[in-house]
Amino acid sequence: MSSEAIHLTNDQQSYREKYPELGTGPVPVEPYMSEEYLSKECEHIFSKMWLMVGRTTRLKNVGDFFVKNVECLNKSIVVAKGKDQEVRAFYNVCRHRGTNVASGEGNCKYFTCRFHGWVYDTDGSIAHVPEEDQFYQLDKSKLNLESVHCEIWKGFIFVNFSDKPRETLREQLAEYCERFEDFPFEEMPVAGRWGATLKANWKLFQDAFQEGYHVSTVHAGTIGEYFTGKRNPNCRPYYLGLFKRNRSMSFSYNPEFAPHPSEIFAVKAGGSLSQGDAAKTYALPGINPGNDPYYSFDVNAVFPNWLCDTSAGFFFIHEFWPIDAITTRWEASLHFLPTNSPSQYISQMQSVTLLRDAFREDIATSEGSQAGLMSGALREINFSDVEIPCRHQYQVIQELIDNPL
Ligand code: FES
Ligand SMILES: [Fe+2]
Known part of the structure; x- marks a missing residue:
């Protein structure tokens, strides 16, 4: 065209x-x-595509977060600013038995699952498993919240749910990158x-x-x-x-x-x-x-x-x-x-x-x-x-x- x-x-x-x-x-x-x-x-x-889910102005401070639901894909994600000031996106799914770890938007020190109380840091890493010694072969290195590809352009936050995005965010934004630089x-x-x-x-x-x-x-x-x-x-x-x-x-x-x-x-x-x-x-x-x-x-x-x-x-x-x-x-x-x-x-x-x-x-x-x-x-x-x-x-x-x- x-x-x-x-x-x-x-x-x-x-x-x-x-x-x-x-x-x-x-x-x-x-x-x-x-x-x-x-x-x-x-x-x-x-x-497959990069999806715009919100603006960085919603995440001014460490611990600020918002939840975005993408109903057509049956997905819910948390977008949060970690202690290192990085904005990340992860599945809003507890690594124990799948309950959501956050809802709405706000500020928190940790995300705590309301089901059995597993705790995650604002960068998505597992912080605490109550009664951890009751589990059998728990590999905590595999219990961080599952991350989702997340990138920022001009204060807009994008996520991509594919394992390996087919296009970069800039390729997808195409002509707008230069025009709105x-x-x-x-x-x-x-x-x-x-x-x-x-x-x-x-x-x-x-x-x-x-x-x-x-x-x-x-x-x-x-x-x-x-x-x-x-x-x-x-x-x-x-x-x-x-x-x-x-x-x-x-x-x-x-x-x-x-x-x-x-x-x-x-x-x-x-x-x-x-x-x-x-x-x-x-x-x-x-x-x-x-x-x-x-x-x-x-x-x-x-x-x-x-x-x-x-x-x-x-x-x-x-x-x-x-x-x-x-x-x-x-x-x-x-x-x-x-x-x-x-x-x-x-x-x-x-x-x-x-x-x-x-x-x-x-x-x-x-x-x-x-x-x-x-x-x-x-x-x-x-x-x-x-x-x-x-x-x-x-x-x-x-x-x-x-x-x-
Ligand atoms: S489902 Fe989250 S702690 Fe059990
Ligand atoms: Fe109109």
């Missing part, structure tokens, strides 16, 4: 002409509802966090965040007018890059948008989703690859299951974790450059609230689509030219199932 991106306005060439290899035909509904298809995705994708992800704390377990396939829900075709309808009451108007009624991305597995697009703001007083304040005080021209004040490296004069934000799909959407002064993340073929755990967060005044804080909360309301709208329509697919009324989905990122996601996954890594 061509790695060259294209820049478009409404009256220019279609995306299809640039990416003819993606085809134009309908896509089957099966990948969006079948357990059998999900098991193939688990075997060929989730079990200088974007200060690590320095941008969380301003808001959202999550839901919803009745929709993980890809179907991710699709809601990688096309703008629905913005003027679904988001008419929230962000619709900000992105759509006479210049761009269907929210076509100005920039679109479909790469080997990742995809990236940039959306423009509507120059005729009349901001509300709260938005005017938010923009002045510290940047906001609806900042229009003021975006230039908060520009960061790697954003706006198409040099859009009306640039708003970039959607960056990072294979396989997250979006790292960047903009001037902030970024937001979506994670899509399949629980089963039609249930997804979605986790999202918004990050700004550090706040140093109350007005900046209020400004950030304006974006947190706006995104919260828009995301609710996306959840409602996605659950509606899933219910419709489950009814059996459709055999196929027709994606339009502007929905080419959804088609690309389908094709990349199908390709990895047909030709496994």
